[in-house]
Every structure is written in structure tokens, then in C-alpha cells.
Amino acid sequence: MAFPQPDLADAPDTLPRMPPWVTSARAETLEDVAFLSGSALATLHLVVGRDDVPHALLSDRLSLTASEACIRMLGRSERAGEIRDAVHLLRPGDQAGPAGAIYLQWQRATARPISVKALQRALPYATAEQIATWLDMGRGGPVMRAATVLETVLTTHPREEVLALILADAVLAQSLGWTHVLPLLATGLKSRDLRMRGTDLQLACHKALVSSIGVALPVAADLTRRAADLQAVIPKLRAKGAADAVALFLSKDALSPAIALTGRTGMSDRAARRFCDRLVGLGVVRELTGRDTFRLYGV
Structure with missing residues (x-):
């Protein structure tokens, strides 16, 4: 199971699903x-x-x-x-x-x-x-x-x-x-x-x-559907370090704009927060904490 950087632009709506009889069977x-x-x-x-x-x-x-x-x-x-x-x-x-x-x-x-x-x-x-x-x-x-x-x-x-x-x-x-x-x-x-x-x-x-x-x-x-949606909006992102930030979102469950993004993308604290708000506005990233401060974001 390799972990490549996938091209998700054409990701399908569904992946293989577990047959219903696997979870419904009463086997002992x-x-x-x-x-x-x-x-x-x-x-x-x-x-x-x-x-x-x-x-x-x-x-x-x-x-x-x-x-x-x-x-x-x-x-x-x-x-x-x-x-x-x-x-x-x-x-x-x-x-x-x-x-x-x-x-x-x-x-x-x-x-x-x-x-x-x-x-x-x-x-x-x-x-x-x-x-x-x-x-x-x-x-x-x-x-x-x-x-x-x-x-x-x-x-x-x-x-x-x-x-x-x-x-x-x-x-x-x-x-x-x-x-x-x-x-x-x-x-x-x-x-x-x-x-x-x-x-x-x-x-x-x-x-x-x-x-x-x-x-x-x-x-x-x-996550496959959400990742495809995130990849699809890359052409709309003009912020410096946007590609690196998207790559991080495709590899981490959650990110702090003030810590993870500023440390790895070259964005300033303010720019990282604006970038995350932009992704939330586009519907491709969610704010995970419900807080006004110390926020975390994820796909």
C-alpha cells in the first residue's frame, strides 16, 4: 500500500463497498x-x-x-x-x-x-x-x-x-x-x-x-470525495504556498494555521488564517473545533 501524491481530479463518487452480508451475518x-x-x-x-x-x-x-x-x-x-x-x-x-x-x-x-x-x-x-x-x-x-x-x-x-x-x-x-x-x-x-x-x-x-x-x-x-473537491479548487487559489498547504491538508487529519501552515508553507500567520477561511468558504475544508480561537482545520 504505497502513499503517492494522487491526482484526484477525476476521483469517482464511490469506492468498492463491503458486501452487506459481511456485516449482517451472525457468525460465531x-x-x-x-x-x-x-x-x-x-x-x-x-x-x-x-x-x-x-x-x-x-x-x-x-x-x-x-x-x-x-x-x-x-x-x-x-x-x-x-x-x-x-x-x-x-x-x-x-x-x-x-x-x-x-x-x-x-x-x-x-x-x-x-x-x-x-x-x-x-x-x-x-x-x-x-x-x-x-x-x-x-x-x-x-x-x-x-x-x-x-x-x-x-x-x-x-x-x-x-x-x-x-x-x-x-x-x-x-x-x-x-x-x-x-x-x-x-x-x-x-x-x-x-x-x-x-x-x-x-x-x-x-x-x-x-x-x-x-x-x-x-x-x-x-475522504476520497473531499480530497477530489480540494484538488479541484487549486486553480482558484492564488496565495503564496497554496500548493504546499493543499498537500498538507491531503496528508493530515487536522492543521493549525498558526503552527502547521506558517511553519511549512512560508505563509504569515494572518495569511494562513485567511487561506483556511477561503477553503472553508469554498466548501472544501472544515473548521473542526467550533472555537473562535486556536482553531483547527481539516478536509
């Missing part, structure tokens, strides 16, 4: 649930192979969802808006709080092609040797391998849920031939699932994938 046995999760993964595989999908943006949006799920598992109360603030309002030199740190881990895990070095950026407390061992662990299909890694990491590091879930999603993606991590298991598994072992954990992983992919596919379709 491992064999039946594995069939359903395989169908869901096959549909998602078609989507992530499309050049018109804004892959980096999708990964960042799903990273936010995965972070929120992980934070709930840890018994914390932060939700998506607070997690966004914790990361996107950071000034250079600031330290993220616990919720922001988890989001940064997921962002770093998904930003670069899967490798030991890339994952160590997200998981600095794990050694390169440990990560390499975990990535090569397990036999069988992608979900079985991911469940094996999840169980192994949680057995030896029972309080490192984020570590285990990032590695499990990395192994799943690697087994499917994708180049980048896509947060899936982390968004579908519950705290009680992480206490399971053996075939019970495998069953929980299959069910989690049916659930999380059922959510991810509509998100991918929505």
Missing part, C-alpha cells in the same frame, strides 16, 4: 468469522490499492480513531477533539500529554513504510532486536500472525497495549503486502479482548476486523 465459529474478515480485508485491499484514495490522510484519520480507542482501554477520558488539540496545538519544544503521546505514536507508526527503524520511531522503548523478532513472529494467515504477536507482546508486557496493537497492525499490514501500517485491530478490539489467548483471541481479531473495516471503508470513500 472461528471458521465462519474468518471467512467474513477475509471478505472484509479483500474489499479493503482493493481500496488501498487505488491511487485516487488519499492514503496518508486516511491513515492519519484512522490513527486518531485508534488513539481514542487505546486511550479508552487505558481508562482515560480524552476524546477525538481533545486528542487533536494535544498534538496539533503543540509548539516547538512542547511535550505532549499522555493522550497526545499515544496519537503521536500512531502517527509515527503509519507515516513511513513498515521497517524496524520506522517502528522504533513510534516505539522508542522497544529495542530494534525486539521489533525485528516480533515482525517475523507467527505462522499462518495474516490475522493468525497478528493475533500471535498481540498475545506474545501482551504476555511479556501486559501493560503495553499500545505497543502490542501497533505491532499487531504492522504484522497484519506486512502479511497482506501493504507497505504502510493501517490502524485496524486497534479500532475494533476491546479491553476484554486483549485478555484473551489462543483461538479466543484469534476469533476476537477476526470480529474486530469486520467491525473496523466496516467503519474504515465509508471513511475512505468520504
Whole structure:
């Protein structure tokens, strides 16, 4: 699953959709649930192979969802808006709080092609040797391998849920031939699932994938349409750094005009705010906070 800079001018209205029987079926046995999760993964595989999908943006949006799920598992109360603030309002030199740190881990895990070095950026407390061992662990299909890694990491590091879930999603993606991590298991598994072992954990992983992919596919379709709309207005944008700003919007779930745009596009603070207001006026970007100050914008 490469993350190119797509040409979205002719993006279609729809992407491949999950067959309705995948989410409506009442399957309980491992064999039946594995069939359903395989169908869901096959549909998602078609989507992530499309050049018109804004892959980096999708990964960042799903990273936010995965972070929120992980934070709930840890018994914390932060939700998506607070997690966004914790990361996107950071000034250079600031330290993220616990919720922001988890989001940064997921962002770093998904930003670069899967490798030991890339994952160590997200998981600095794990050694390169440990990560390499975990990535090569397990036999069988992608979900079985991911469940094996999840169980192994949680057995030896029972309080490192984020570590285990990032590695499990990395192994799943690697087994499917994708180049980048896509947060899936982390968004579908519950705290009680992480206490399971053996075939019970495998069953929980299959069910989690049916659930999380059922959510991810509509998100991918929505972001693809929105990204195409944003690309279509580029000829109307005259601001200095507009092309760089659009590229950022196509790769990040949220941006602060005062921090992200001024730091990466050469725009002044005032120009960055005007630019975001212009995109909102064109209907291609949304203000995400509802605040009058410290605003964040996203596709």
C-alpha cells in the first residue's frame, strides 16, 4: 500500500463497498468469522490499492480513531477533539500529554513504510532486536500472525497495549503486502479482548476486523470525495504556498494555521488564517473545533 501524491481530479463518487452480508451475518465459529474478515480485508485491499484514495490522510484519520480507542482501554477520558488539540496545538519544544503521546505514536507508526527503524520511531522503548523478532513472529494467515504477536507482546508486557496493537497492525499490514501500517485491530478490539489467548483471541481479531473495516471503508470513500473537491479548487487559489498547504491538508487529519501552515508553507500567520477561511468558504475544508480561537482545520 504505497502513499503517492494522487491526482484526484477525476476521483469517482464511490469506492468498492463491503458486501452487506459481511456485516449482517451472525457468525460465531472461528471458521465462519474468518471467512467474513477475509471478505472484509479483500474489499479493503482493493481500496488501498487505488491511487485516487488519499492514503496518508486516511491513515492519519484512522490513527486518531485508534488513539481514542487505546486511550479508552487505558481508562482515560480524552476524546477525538481533545486528542487533536494535544498534538496539533503543540509548539516547538512542547511535550505532549499522555493522550497526545499515544496519537503521536500512531502517527509515527503509519507515516513511513513498515521497517524496524520506522517502528522504533513510534516505539522508542522497544529495542530494534525486539521489533525485528516480533515482525517475523507467527505462522499462518495474516490475522493468525497478528493475533500471535498481540498475545506474545501482551504476555511479556501486559501493560503495553499500545505497543502490542501497533505491532499487531504492522504484522497484519506486512502479511497482506501493504507497505504502510493501517490502524485496524486497534479500532475494533476491546479491553476484554486483549485478555484473551489462543483461538479466543484469534476469533476476537477476526470480529474486530469486520467491525473496523466496516467503519474504515465509508471513511475512505468520504475522504476520497473531499480530497477530489480540494484538488479541484487549486486553480482558484492564488496565495503564496497554496500548493504546499493543499498537500498538507491531503496528508493530515487536522492543521493549525498558526503552527502547521506558517511553519511549512512560508505563509504569515494572518495569511494562513485567511487561506483556511477561503477553503472553508469554498466548501472544501472544515473548521473542526467550533472555537473562535486556536482553531483547527481539516478536509
